[in-house]
Amino acid sequence: MSKFTVNGKAQNFTGDPETPLLWYLRDIVGMTGTKFGCGRALCGACTVHVDGTAVRSCQIQVGDIDGQAVITIEGLSADGNHPVQKAWRELNVAQCGYCQTGQIMQAASLLKDTPKPTDQQILDAMSGNICRCGTYPRIRDAIKRASGKA
Known part of the structure:
Protein backbone atom coordinates (compact mmCIF):
# COMPACT_ATOMS: atom_id res chain seq x y z
CA MET A 1 0.00 0.00 0.00
CA SER A 77 -4.17 27.79 -4.83
CA ALA A 78 -7.48 27.31 -3.07
CA ASP A 79 -9.01 30.27 -4.90
CA GLY A 80 -7.04 30.14 -8.15
CA ASN A 81 -5.03 33.21 -7.24
CA HIS A 82 -1.49 31.90 -7.11
CA PRO A 83 0.69 34.68 -8.61
CA VAL A 84 1.33 32.55 -11.70
CA GLN A 85 -2.38 31.88 -12.21
CA LYS A 86 -3.17 35.58 -11.84
CA ALA A 87 -0.46 36.56 -14.33
CA TRP A 88 -1.73 33.94 -16.78
CA ARG A 89 -5.22 35.47 -16.65
CA GLU A 90 -4.01 39.07 -16.76
CA LEU A 91 -1.95 38.44 -19.90
CA ASN A 92 -4.44 36.04 -21.55
CA VAL A 93 -1.72 33.44 -21.93
CA ALA A 94 -3.90 30.48 -22.84
CA GLN A 95 -5.00 29.94 -26.39
CA CYS A 96 -6.38 26.40 -26.64
CA GLY A 97 -5.41 25.90 -22.99
CA TYR A 98 -4.60 22.19 -23.06
CA CYS A 99 -0.97 22.51 -21.97
CA GLN A 100 -1.51 25.42 -19.61
CA THR A 101 -1.92 23.52 -16.34
CA GLY A 102 1.44 21.85 -16.93
CA GLN A 103 2.95 25.19 -17.92
CA ILE A 104 1.59 26.85 -14.77
CA MET A 105 2.86 24.06 -12.51
CA GLN A 106 6.32 24.22 -14.10
CA ALA A 107 6.37 28.04 -13.79
CA ALA A 108 5.30 27.91 -10.14
CA SER A 109 8.14 25.47 -9.42
CA LEU A 110 10.61 27.75 -11.20
CA LEU A 111 9.53 30.78 -9.18
CA LYS A 112 9.70 28.85 -5.93
CA ASP A 113 13.33 27.96 -6.62
CA THR A 114 14.28 31.13 -8.54
CA PRO A 115 12.05 34.04 -7.48
CA LYS A 116 13.50 36.53 -9.99
CA PRO A 117 14.49 34.44 -13.03
CA THR A 118 16.30 35.81 -16.05
CA ASP A 119 14.95 35.21 -19.55
CA GLN A 120 17.48 32.41 -19.97
CA GLN A 121 16.44 30.77 -16.69
CA ILE A 122 12.82 30.94 -17.80
CA LEU A 123 13.71 29.43 -21.18
CA ASP A 124 15.74 26.65 -19.56
CA ALA A 125 13.08 25.79 -16.96
CA MET A 126 10.19 25.85 -19.41
CA SER A 127 11.92 24.12 -22.33
CA GLY A 128 10.37 20.75 -21.47
CA ASN A 129 6.82 22.10 -21.70
CA ILE A 130 5.39 22.18 -25.20
CA CYS A 131 2.68 24.61 -26.31
CA ARG A 132 1.29 23.68 -29.71
CA CYS A 133 -0.31 27.13 -30.01
CA GLY A 134 3.06 28.84 -29.58
CA THR A 135 2.17 31.10 -26.65
CA TYR A 136 5.78 31.06 -25.45
CA PRO A 137 6.22 34.86 -25.42
CA ARG A 138 3.08 35.27 -23.30
CA ILE A 139 4.21 32.45 -21.01
CA ARG A 140 7.56 34.19 -20.49
CA ASP A 141 5.86 37.55 -19.89
CA ALA A 142 3.46 36.00 -17.36
CA ILE A 143 6.33 34.39 -15.47
CA LYS A 144 8.08 37.76 -15.34
CA ARG A 145 4.90 39.42 -14.11
CA ALA A 146 4.41 36.76 -11.43
CA SER A 147 8.00 37.31 -10.32
CA GLY A 148 7.48 41.06 -10.09
CA LYS A 149 9.97 41.73 -12.89
CA ALA A 150 7.44 42.97 -15.46
Whole structure:
Protein backbone atom coordinates (compact mmCIF):
# COMPACT_ATOMS: atom_id res chain seq x y z
CA MET A 1 0.00 0.00 0.00
CA SER A 2 1.18 3.51 -0.82
CA LYS A 3 0.36 6.37 1.54
CA PHE A 4 0.82 9.95 0.39
CA THR A 5 -1.13 13.18 0.14
CA VAL A 6 -2.74 14.89 -2.82
CA ASN A 7 -3.42 18.57 -2.26
CA GLY A 8 -3.19 18.01 1.49
CA LYS A 9 -5.60 15.06 1.61
CA ALA A 10 -4.36 11.67 2.76
CA GLN A 11 -4.39 8.91 0.16
CA ASN A 12 -4.11 5.16 0.69
CA PHE A 13 -3.63 3.29 -2.56
CA THR A 14 -3.80 -0.49 -2.48
CA GLY A 15 -3.79 -1.01 -6.25
CA ASP A 16 -0.93 -1.80 -8.59
CA PRO A 17 2.11 0.18 -7.38
CA GLU A 18 3.21 0.59 -11.01
CA THR A 19 0.13 2.69 -11.79
CA PRO A 20 1.29 6.02 -13.22
CA LEU A 21 0.51 8.92 -10.91
CA LEU A 22 -1.24 10.66 -13.82
CA TRP A 23 -3.85 7.92 -14.10
CA TYR A 24 -4.28 7.74 -10.33
CA LEU A 25 -4.98 11.48 -10.21
CA ARG A 26 -7.34 11.52 -13.19
CA ASP A 27 -9.13 8.16 -12.94
CA ILE A 28 -9.18 7.40 -9.22
CA VAL A 29 -9.14 10.81 -7.51
CA GLY A 30 -11.02 12.57 -10.32
CA MET A 31 -8.62 15.50 -10.65
CA THR A 32 -8.66 16.05 -14.39
CA GLY A 33 -6.71 19.32 -14.40
CA THR A 34 -3.54 17.30 -14.90
CA LYS A 35 -3.54 16.43 -18.60
CA PHE A 36 -2.33 13.46 -20.61
CA GLY A 37 -0.12 14.66 -23.43
CA CYS A 38 2.49 12.28 -24.76
CA GLY A 39 2.81 9.65 -22.03
CA ARG A 40 6.61 9.84 -22.28
CA ALA A 41 7.49 12.92 -20.18
CA LEU A 42 8.33 14.89 -23.32
CA CYS A 43 5.56 17.52 -23.39
CA GLY A 44 4.96 18.62 -19.79
CA ALA A 45 1.15 18.57 -19.91
CA CYS A 46 1.04 16.23 -16.91
CA THR A 47 3.32 18.31 -14.66
CA VAL A 48 2.55 18.23 -10.92
CA HIS A 49 4.65 18.90 -7.84
CA VAL A 50 5.92 16.00 -5.73
CA ASP A 51 7.44 17.22 -2.49
CA GLY A 52 7.79 20.65 -4.07
CA THR A 53 9.51 19.55 -7.27
CA ALA A 54 7.91 19.69 -10.71
CA VAL A 55 7.65 16.17 -12.15
CA ARG A 56 5.94 14.52 -15.10
CA SER A 57 3.17 12.47 -13.56
CA CYS A 58 2.95 10.13 -16.55
CA GLN A 59 6.35 8.68 -15.61
CA ILE A 60 6.07 8.56 -11.81
CA GLN A 61 4.54 5.40 -10.37
CA VAL A 62 2.25 5.58 -7.36
CA GLY A 63 4.50 3.08 -5.58
CA ASP A 64 7.38 5.55 -5.84
CA ILE A 65 5.68 8.41 -3.99
CA ASP A 66 5.01 6.73 -0.66
CA GLY A 67 5.15 9.31 2.13
CA GLN A 68 5.35 12.26 -0.25
CA ALA A 69 3.11 15.24 -0.96
CA VAL A 70 1.57 15.75 -4.40
CA ILE A 71 0.20 19.11 -5.50
CA THR A 72 -1.89 19.36 -8.66
CA ILE A 73 -3.21 22.45 -10.43
CA GLU A 74 -6.35 22.08 -8.29
CA GLY A 75 -4.22 22.40 -5.15
CA LEU A 76 -1.83 25.14 -6.26
CA SER A 77 -4.17 27.79 -4.83
CA ALA A 78 -7.48 27.31 -3.07
CA ASP A 79 -9.01 30.27 -4.90
CA GLY A 80 -7.04 30.14 -8.15
CA ASN A 81 -5.03 33.21 -7.24
CA HIS A 82 -1.49 31.90 -7.11
CA PRO A 83 0.69 34.68 -8.61
CA VAL A 84 1.33 32.55 -11.70
CA GLN A 85 -2.38 31.88 -12.21
CA LYS A 86 -3.17 35.58 -11.84
CA ALA A 87 -0.46 36.56 -14.33
CA TRP A 88 -1.73 33.94 -16.78
CA ARG A 89 -5.22 35.47 -16.65
CA GLU A 90 -4.01 39.07 -16.76
CA LEU A 91 -1.95 38.44 -19.90
CA ASN A 92 -4.44 36.04 -21.55
CA VAL A 93 -1.72 33.44 -21.93
CA ALA A 94 -3.90 30.48 -22.84
CA GLN A 95 -5.00 29.94 -26.39
CA CYS A 96 -6.38 26.40 -26.64
CA GLY A 97 -5.41 25.90 -22.99
CA TYR A 98 -4.60 22.19 -23.06
CA CYS A 99 -0.97 22.51 -21.97
CA GLN A 100 -1.51 25.42 -19.61
CA THR A 101 -1.92 23.52 -16.34
CA GLY A 102 1.44 21.85 -16.93
CA GLN A 103 2.95 25.19 -17.92
CA ILE A 104 1.59 26.85 -14.77
CA MET A 105 2.86 24.06 -12.51
CA GLN A 106 6.32 24.22 -14.10
CA ALA A 107 6.37 28.04 -13.79
CA ALA A 108 5.30 27.91 -10.14
CA SER A 109 8.14 25.47 -9.42
CA LEU A 110 10.61 27.75 -11.20
CA LEU A 111 9.53 30.78 -9.18
CA LYS A 112 9.70 28.85 -5.93
CA ASP A 113 13.33 27.96 -6.62
CA THR A 114 14.28 31.13 -8.54
CA PRO A 115 12.05 34.04 -7.48
CA LYS A 116 13.50 36.53 -9.99
CA PRO A 117 14.49 34.44 -13.03
CA THR A 118 16.30 35.81 -16.05
CA ASP A 119 14.95 35.21 -19.55
CA GLN A 120 17.48 32.41 -19.97
CA GLN A 121 16.44 30.77 -16.69
CA ILE A 122 12.82 30.94 -17.80
CA LEU A 123 13.71 29.43 -21.18
CA ASP A 124 15.74 26.65 -19.56
CA ALA A 125 13.08 25.79 -16.96
CA MET A 126 10.19 25.85 -19.41
CA SER A 127 11.92 24.12 -22.33
CA GLY A 128 10.37 20.75 -21.47
CA ASN A 129 6.82 22.10 -21.70
CA ILE A 130 5.39 22.18 -25.20
CA CYS A 131 2.68 24.61 -26.31
CA ARG A 132 1.29 23.68 -29.71
CA CYS A 133 -0.31 27.13 -30.01
CA GLY A 134 3.06 28.84 -29.58
CA THR A 135 2.17 31.10 -26.65
CA TYR A 136 5.78 31.06 -25.45
CA PRO A 137 6.22 34.86 -25.42
CA ARG A 138 3.08 35.27 -23.30
CA ILE A 139 4.21 32.45 -21.01
CA ARG A 140 7.56 34.19 -20.49
CA ASP A 141 5.86 37.55 -19.89
CA ALA A 142 3.46 36.00 -17.36
CA ILE A 143 6.33 34.39 -15.47
CA LYS A 144 8.08 37.76 -15.34
CA ARG A 145 4.90 39.42 -14.11
CA ALA A 146 4.41 36.76 -11.43
CA SER A 147 8.00 37.31 -10.32
CA GLY A 148 7.48 41.06 -10.09
CA LYS A 149 9.97 41.73 -12.89
CA ALA A 150 7.44 42.97 -15.46
